[in-house]
Amino acid sequence: MATENSQLYKATFENLPEEKRKRILRVATEEFADNGFENTSILQIAKKSGISVGSIYKYFENKELLFTYIVREGLSTLEQTLLELAPSEEDILIKAEKIIRTLLAFSKEKPEFIKLYCSLTTRGNSEFLDGLSQRIEAVAASIYTQTIAIAQETGEVRKDVNPAFFAYLLDNVFMMLQFSVACPYYKERFYIYTGNQVENSDELIVEQTLLFLKAAFNFK
Amino acid sequence: MATENSQLYKATFENLPEEKRKRILRVATEEFADNGFENTSILQIAKKSGISVGSIYKYFENKELLFTYIVREGLSTLEQTLLELAPSEEDILIKAEKIIRTLLAFSKEKPEFIKLYCSLTTRGNSEFLDGLSQRIEAVAASIYTQTIAIAQETGEVRKDVNPAFFAYLLDNVFMMLQFSVACPYYKERFYIYTGNQVENSDELIVEQTLLFLKAAFNFK
Amino acid sequence: MATENSQLYKATFENLPEEKRKRILRVATEEFADNGFENTSILQIAKKSGISVGSIYKYFENKELLFTYIVREGLSTLEQTLLELAPSEEDILIKAEKIIRTLLAFSKEKPEFIKLYCSLTTRGNSEFLDGLSQRIEAVAASIYTQTIAIAQETGEVRKDVNPAFFAYLLDNVFMMLQFSVACPYYKERFYIYTGNQVENSDELIVEQTLLFLKAAFNFK
Amino acid sequence: MATENSQLYKATFENLPEEKRKRILRVATEEFADNGFENTSILQIAKKSGISVGSIYKYFENKELLFTYIVREGLSTLEQTLLELAPSEEDILIKAEKIIRTLLAFSKEKPEFIKLYCSLTTRGNSEFLDGLSQRIEAVAASIYTQTIAIAQETGEVRKDVNPAFFAYLLDNVFMMLQFSVACPYYKERFYIYTGNQVENSDELIVEQTLLFLKAAFNFK
DNA sequence: CATGAATGAGCTTTCATTCAT
DNA sequence: TATGAATGAAAGCTCATTCAT
Numbered sequence: 001m002a003t004e005n006s007q008l009y010k011a012t013f014e015n016l017p018e019e020k021r022k023r024i025l026r027v028a029t030e031e032f033a034d035n036g037f038e039n040t041s042i043l044q045i046a047k048k049s050g051i052s053v054g055s056i057y058k059y060f061e062n063k064e065l066l067f068t069y070i071v072r073e074g075l076s077t078l079e080q081t082l083l084e085l086a087p088s089e090e091d092i093l094i095k096a097e098k099i100i101r102t103l104l105a106f107s108k109e110k111p112e113f114i115k116l117y118c119s120l121t122t123r124g125n126s127e128f129l130d131g132l133s134q135r136i137e138a139v140a141a142s143i144y145t146q147t148i149a150i151a152q153e154t155g156e157v158r159k160d161v162n163p164a165f166f167a168y169l170l171d172n173v174f175m176m177l178q179f180s181v182a183c184p185y186y187k188e189r190f191y192i193y194t195g196n197q198v199e200n201s202d203e204l205i206v207e208q209t210l211l212f213l214k215a216a217f218n219f220k
Numbered sequence: 221m222a223t224e225n226s227q228l229y230k231a232t233f234e235n236l237p238e239e240k241r242k243r244i245l246r247v248a249t250e251e252f253a254d255n256g257f258e259n260t261s262i263l264q265i266a267k268k269s270g271i272s273v274g275s276i277y278k279y280f281e282n283k284e285l286l287f288t289y290i291v292r293e294g295l296s297t298l299e300q301t302l303l304e305l306a307p308s309e310e311d312i313l314i315k316a317e318k319i320i321r322t323l324l325a326f327s328k329e330k331p332e333f334i335k336l337y338c339s340l341t342t343r344g345n346s347e348f349l350d351g352l353s354q355r356i357e358a359v360a361a362s363i364y365t366q367t368i369a370i371a372q373e374t375g376e377v378r379k380d381v382n383p384a385f386f387a388y389l390l391d392n393v394f395m396m397l398q399f400s401v402a403c404p405y406y407k408e409r410f411y412i413y414t415g416n417q418v419e420n421s422d423e424l425i426v427e428q429t430l431l432f433l434k435a436a437f438n439f440k
Numbered sequence: 441m442a443t444e445n446s447q448l449y450k451a452t453f454e455n456l457p458e459e460k461r462k463r464i465l466r467v468a469t470e471e472f473a474d475n476g477f478e479n480t481s482i483l484q485i486a487k488k489s490g491i492s493v494g495s496i497y498k499y500f501e502n503k504e505l506l507f508t509y510i511v512r513e514g515l516s517t518l519e520q521t522l523l524e525l526a527p528s529e530e531d532i533l534i535k536a537e538k539i540i541r542t543l544l545a546f547s548k549e550k551p552e553f554i555k556l557y558c559s560l561t562t563r564g565n566s567e568f569l570d571g572l573s574q575r576i577e578a579v580a581a582s583i584y585t586q587t588i589a590i591a592q593e594t595g596e597v598r599k600d601v602n603p604a605f606f607a608y609l610l611d612n613v614f615m616m617l618q619f620s621v622a623c624p625y626y627k628e629r630f631y632i633y634t635g636n637q638v639e640n641s642d643e644l645i646v647e648q649t650l651l652f653l654k655a656a657f658n659f660k
Numbered sequence: 661m662a663t664e665n666s667q668l669y670k671a672t673f674e675n676l677p678e679e680k681r682k683r684i685l686r687v688a689t690e691e692f693a694d695n696g697f698e699n700t701s702i703l704q705i706a707k708k709s710g711i712s713v714g715s716i717y718k719y720f721e722n723k724e725l726l727f728t729y730i731v732r733e734g735l736s737t738l739e740q741t742l743l744e745l746a747p748s749e750e751d752i753l754i755k756a757e758k759i760i761r762t763l764l765a766f767s768k769e770k771p772e773f774i775k776l777y778c779s780l781t782t783r784g785n786s787e788f789l790d791g792l793s794q795r796i797e798a799v800a801a802s803i804y805t806q807t808i809a810i811a812q813e814t815g816e817v818r819k820d821v822n823p824a825f826f827a828y829l830l831d832n833v834f835m836m837l838q839f840s841v842a843c844p845y846y847k848e849r850f851y852i853y854t855g856n857q858v859e860n861s862d863e864l865i866v867e868q869t870l871l872f873l874k875a876a877f878n879f880k
Numbered sequence: 881c882a883t884g885a886a887t888g889a890g891c892t893t894t895c896a897t898t899c900a901t
Numbered sequence: 902t903a904t905g906a907a908t909g910a911a912a913g914c915t916c917a918t919t920c921a922t
Contacts, residue, residue: 012902036342038258042896052904053897063896121405122256122342134412141413158435165428168413172396173389185341192354193361193388208385215378216436232885262913272887277914452906476782478698482892492908497893561845562696562782574852581853598875605868608853612836613829625781632794633801633828648825655818656876672881702917712883713918723917 008069013059024049024059029070033112036119037067068132071120074113075136081106082140092147092156096213100206103174107181108199114182137171144170148217158218166217173213177205228289233279244269244279249290253335257287257343291340294333295356301326302360312367312376316433320426323394327401328419334402357391364390368437378438386437393433397425448509453499464489464499469510473555477507477563511560514553515576521546522580532587532596536653540646543614547621548639554622577611584610588657598658606657613653617645668729673719684709684719689730693772696779697727728792731780734773735796741766742800752807752816756873760866763834767841768859774842797831804830808877818878826877833873837865 013021027049031040042063046053060066085098107114120132144167151157179186180198190198198205233241247269251260262283266273280286305319327334340352364387371377399406400418410418418425453461467489471480482503486493500506525539547554560572584607591597619626620638630638638645673681687709691700702723706713720726745758767774780792804827811817839846840858850858858865 036258038256041894046905054899054904055902057897058902119342121399121403122339123405134408137409137412145413161431162414162424162428164414165424166432168410169393169429169432171413172393176392176396179341183341185343188354189357190388192357193365193391194382194384204382204385208382209389211381212386212389212436215438216432218435235885261911263911273914274887274916275885278885283913455906476698478696481890483890493893494895494908495906498906503892559782561839561843562779563845574848577849577852585853601871602854602864602868604854605864606872608850609833609869609872611853612833616832616836619781623781625783628794629797630828632797633805633831634822634824644822644825648822649829651821652826652829652876655878656872658875701915706884714883714920715881717918718881 008065008072009060010058016059020051024051024056025070025073028066029074029112029116032067032070033115033119037063037123042066071116071132074110074116075132077110078106078113078117079136079139082143092151092217093210093214095147097206097210099174100177100209101202103178104181104202104205107178111182114178118179118183118186140171141167151217161217169216170213173209177209228285228292229280230278236279240271244271244276245290245293248286249294249332249336252287252290253332253339256339257283260287262286291336291352294330294336295352297330298326298333298337299356299359302363312371312437313430313434315367317426317430319394320397320429321422323398324401324422324425327398331402334398338399338403338406360391361387371437381437389436390433393429397429448505448512449500450498456499460491464491464496465510465513468506469514469552469556472507472510473552473559476559477503482506511556511572514550514556515572517550518546518553518557519576519579522583532591532657533650533654535587537646537650539614540617540649541642543618544621544642544645547618551622554618558619558623558626580611581607591657601657609656610653613649617649668725668732669720670718676719680711684711684716685730685733688726689734689772689776692727692730693775693779697723697783702726731776731792734770734776735792737770738766738773738777739796739799742803752811752877753870753874755807757866757870759834760837760869761862763838764841764862764865767838771842774838778839778843778846800831801827811877821877829876830873833869837869 016024024045028040028045031045031048040063042053042056045066046056049056056066060069081102082099085095085102090098117136141164145163148157148161148163148166148170152159152161152163176186180190181187187198190196190201194201194204196204236244244265248260248265251265251268254260260283262276263273265286266276269276276286280289301322302319305315305322310318337356361384365383368377368381368383368386368390372379372381372383396406400410401407407418410416410421414421414424416424456464464485468480468485471485471488480503482496483493485506486496489496496506500509521542522539525535525542530538557576581604585603588597588601588603588606588610592599592601592603616626620630621627627638630636630641634641634644636644676684684705688700688705691705691708694700700723702713702716705726706716709716716726720729741762742759745755745762750758777796801824805824808817808821808823808826808830812819812821812823836846840850841847847858850856850861854861854864856864
């Protein structure tokens, strides 16, 4: 929400022309995603955005907060995407397939966000990190856990499993899929395991992952 | 092997008293694990090790090579640990439990190595990273894939799955378990999902993960 | 020319107030001249110029390029001074006297440039040094050689000498005069030979050197 | 003399086996000549000499004194060479030719000494530099001045010249010849002027230089 | 005596951040 | 508001010198 982010940027940023604001965010996102926090320089972002360093500091208190904002932005988008899938009343298997396809598509389309997310998980503790993990993961956790719990009641999923833990395992699977699509290291790892370029493996991924999940959850 | 690492440190380092060498490595490992490559300063490592900057450069060509050495060290240890589990002729479920317990124990005992590994997955490509991912992952990949393939033949695992891909999914599960034990972000995430501190969740993890895998692989 | 130097400094340097730019160059010239390249520290130059280290790096890519710029500057000035003397249609003896007096004056007024030039002759080869020697010396070489050749035709100089080699010897004489005025070692050496402080020896130098050259070239 | 140098090295150096002592001096001379004082590292000298850093410091108080010793050594050799020529009772022209040929030969055979000498003239003032110039130049100065004075009396050289100043000019010519043979910058300069490689120009040099000096001094 | 590991001051260079224009 | 020059702390790294073995 805007209010939650309000401390992350200054009022001036809000008043910027849409185009300019987007441009700055796009450049910053790419830079942070490609080079990591420490290796990204404010000067570079300014240059590539066609603005001055001074301006960046007029919009954001400092580098850390710009990074935070960028990250939150990306995660909100991802969150949004997931939330749109949630309410559907479909068969759980079909829903799973939708999620997988959506995540794959998102990771391909906006790999910077996934890279950013991945790099986030590595950063040392900082004021804002804790809060972030809280917020980001909480949404997915709750959706998955509830979905599983409900499915247990409807008999779609067996009852001898811990919904929360299985939600956690489920999200692990999804997270790794995303990383495998967007992050160099995980990309290479995917190739080492499967012998396929992740770019051309959508169907393999969907099919096998569903097979895996279906059995794991004992979907009917 | 020593020969593979021989270019990473200088002869002087080898001749150091055991205690001192270990101390330096321990400090450096912690620093890199906690702060990442860029935020770790050689001066800090020197101070905390009780030696001088000059000495570090007598032992290692530069910061990058020290980091590389530290990382290789850790990964060798992990590799070793895994390889020791591999040859056993036991029931696949028992083997899986052993692996899980071993990884949990390792991650608790040497969280720095896991953190380091995790941070590695984020770093931009560097000369040595590619080679590393190749080596580290390849070992696990081959072990898991073969184990699954064999289990398919013995009927322990169903035949309709792609062994390589399932090996990949299996390792995803294991990787995330390790991260969840050792890395702050993933730790928090585990808590958000399960409501339990990962430190006290060994039995939950083992039980549920086995349940999950057993079903997924359709273990008999 | 400006274009030739344009790669040596950054645009920011050009925009500096005249006074500040001059100050920085003066300080840097003195430091390099007095201490040589290696013993000159950027921090010292910054302090003595009343600016920050960071600023120096805003003006010049690095120490080497600052040095190069300083040297080129000085050599251009010297070159300029010599070129102004060349075109005159005067008697060759008068011209020689003018050159000697000009070089003495220049060496007294801007000893740093001569010291710098002298120190240059010692430095190990570097990318730019070769080019420089080529350029600096080539101008003088060509002027002197042609002047001698012409004087041979007009009968002012005897015909049995190799113009190029005599030009070389002539420049040797001039070079040493300059060094003797500006560089500590050569200054001392002048005193040892003549018993006079070079500072007060203008007339002696002019008179005797002309005597020497006149006879050597057999000027009429 | 040994006594004059006695403060430059420690007693231990004297007791070294001839071969070892020579080896160290040879290596040090080359290093200093090729890289200059600042760019020569004690460690390199030690390594190339096959001894330890510690040993060097057992022989010489510090880098500066080692350098000083090396330089004095070289200059003594040069001095020696010149002194051997002095006492001859020959025709002054023949003597001049001998000197030129000797200097050329020496510069070719031991270019390191000349390079070292050249680099000396550049160094900023230091305790020992003044003394050196005093000693080195004084010998040549006195020999040349006296020779000229005597030649004036015998009528070999015209009487209207200042013997000391002409001795100075004479030595200038000789000095530049040596530099031109041994030092990169001056080598290149020679080529620019004459179009010949200095290595193959002995006869040109001797012939033209004598022509020059003969006329300059009005040798009969 | 010889060794070479240890030291730490000092160097060049970068970059987040400030602030006068 | 926008700019970008100025700042200076802090980093990686080198090397003359010392000293325990």
